Amino acid sequence: MSLSREVSRSVDFERPLVTVDVVIFTVVDDRLCVLLVRRPDDEDEPFPGRWALPGGFVDVQQDASLLACAQRKLRAKTGVASPYLEQLGSWGDAKRDPRGWSSTHAYFALIARPASQEAGRTPAEWLPLDQALRRRLAFDHNVLLNAAIERLRGKVEYTSLPAFLLPEPFTLPQLQRVYEVVLDRALDKSAFRKRMLDADYLDEAGPVTGDHGRPAMGYRLRERERATVFPRGFKSGE
Amino acid sequence: MSLSREVSRSVDFERPLVTVDVVIFTVVDDRLCVLLVRRPDDEDEPFPGRWALPGGFVDVQQDASLLACAQRKLRAKTGVASPYLEQLGSWGDAKRDPRGWSSTHAYFALIARPASQEAGRTPAEWLPLDQALRRRLAFDHNVLLNAAIERLRGKVEYTSLPAFLLPEPFTLPQLQRVYEVVLDRALDKSAFRKRMLDADYLDEAGPVTGDHGRPAMGYRLRERERATVFPRGFKSGE
DNA sequence: ACAATAGTGTCTGTAAGACAGTATTGG
DNA sequence: CCAATACTGTCTTACAGACACTATTGT
Secondary structure (H helix, E strand, C coil), X not given: CCCCHHHHHHCCCCCCEEEEEEEEEEEECCEEEEEEEECCCCCCCCCCCCEECCEEECCCCCCCEHHHHHHHHHHHHHXXXXXXXXXXXXXXXXXXXXXXXXXXEEEEEECXXXXXXXXXXCCEEEEEHHHHHHCCCCCCHHHHHHHHHHHHHHHHCCEXXXXXXXXXXXEHHHHHHHHHHHHCXXXXXXXXXXXXXXXXXXXXXXXXXXXXXXXXXXXXXXXXCCCCECCCCCCCCC | CCCCHHHHHHCCCCCCEEEEEEEEEEEECCXXXXXXXXXXXXXXXXXXXXXXXXXXXXXXXXXXXXXXXXXXHHHHHHCCCCCEEEEEEEEXXXXXXXXXXXXXXXXXXXXXXXXXXXXXXXXXXXXXXXXXXXXXCCCCHHHHHHHHHHHHXXXXXXXXXXXXXXXXXXEHHHHHHHXXXXXCCCCCHHHHHXXXXXXXCEEEEEEECCXXXXXXXXXXXXXXXXXXXXXXXXXXXX
């Protein structure tokens, strides 16, 4: 450190541990799934052998920022480079990690189902949401997971988020199915299509032929950087 | 520390600095204001003499959690015990603090205008928003402030947040004025009143007499713990 | 009586949902 | 021609905004 002693003294507090965790969603066979990893069996580690969200310590040498750290962890587990990634919130207190006062910065990510089941070295698993919710995860990761689901369900009502869960090109019926899977209720076809097309966030990408019946128009996101916000939610007087 | 050496070795990373900052809003004379504090003039401190958001290091001895830390800082500056307080997000990178890799957990708070201008020891000032935005604040606090304003304006469209900016009991015309101040546009009286009363989140508290004209009904929040979310925003086809 | 403010009633346009209809493919 | 799926058109209804109206106070 090249700082003078006065400056470094002003920083001479006991510092909390700082981690980043990522809740990564995808859709497999019309089911919303989340990626979990197994913690090492080493008894000196906290929560040995338990399932947890992907994450870990911020590396001040390697990570330029929190976002970069989250992207690194996501890429290490999934190999996906351009996901939808947003900050979920932060959780920090004296008790959540047995090693000491710790705070985590949680992100949540939406990706299209990766071809390969495993990409990293640590055991990882795509688990349907209902099963993941029944597991007792490491740390306070059940709290984080619940927050992520709440955020996702909430935003799906009035944004284009589900489009990031599908590989391109996708059709409107496919997209509607994803909305219905996440929201766990049926949507009206006509209203749904009007919404999507009026929002003007999709580009046509030629017809896509399915197993039976009439082929559907394929679409791509015009912008993969941000989600589109619709003027209203589904079902006003819910 | 009562941990074994193996465990402490697994935590032997260089730890970032961890701070909490709070963006505190109130309304004074029909203007939205934010609380700023002056950083010490000591040349060994970063950004000496500059204005900044209230905040500082997490104290792992004193603060049980991030929220408790934010509440402590808010209370120290304003004396307010039961504000509206929500997490805004976190910002962390290698460059934002000259003392090293640092991450801050930002909160934003809404309070009724305190009677006393000053409550703490450090110089503090309620500054109208437009003036605050023109200042060059310490650290990345301009970014935090902008994020807070965006969040506030966004949520005011479809929540009861402005009610937390007024002392109770307040009248519907007063509340409407606050909405208009924050949104910086006029709202229709009839639609506004329907919205507020239909949402069923206010309790009548007897008539309140103003300077001129007919007295208005006073109201209190039925629940001060959380904001009410309206089924729709103002002005659908904006 | 009048100014000033609080509160209500009525009309209208918009847009989402319901649902039935048409279109296009493969077998 | 039929099954299966994609897509469109029309009707209805709910509700927010516009705006004019009534109500209640002080001077």
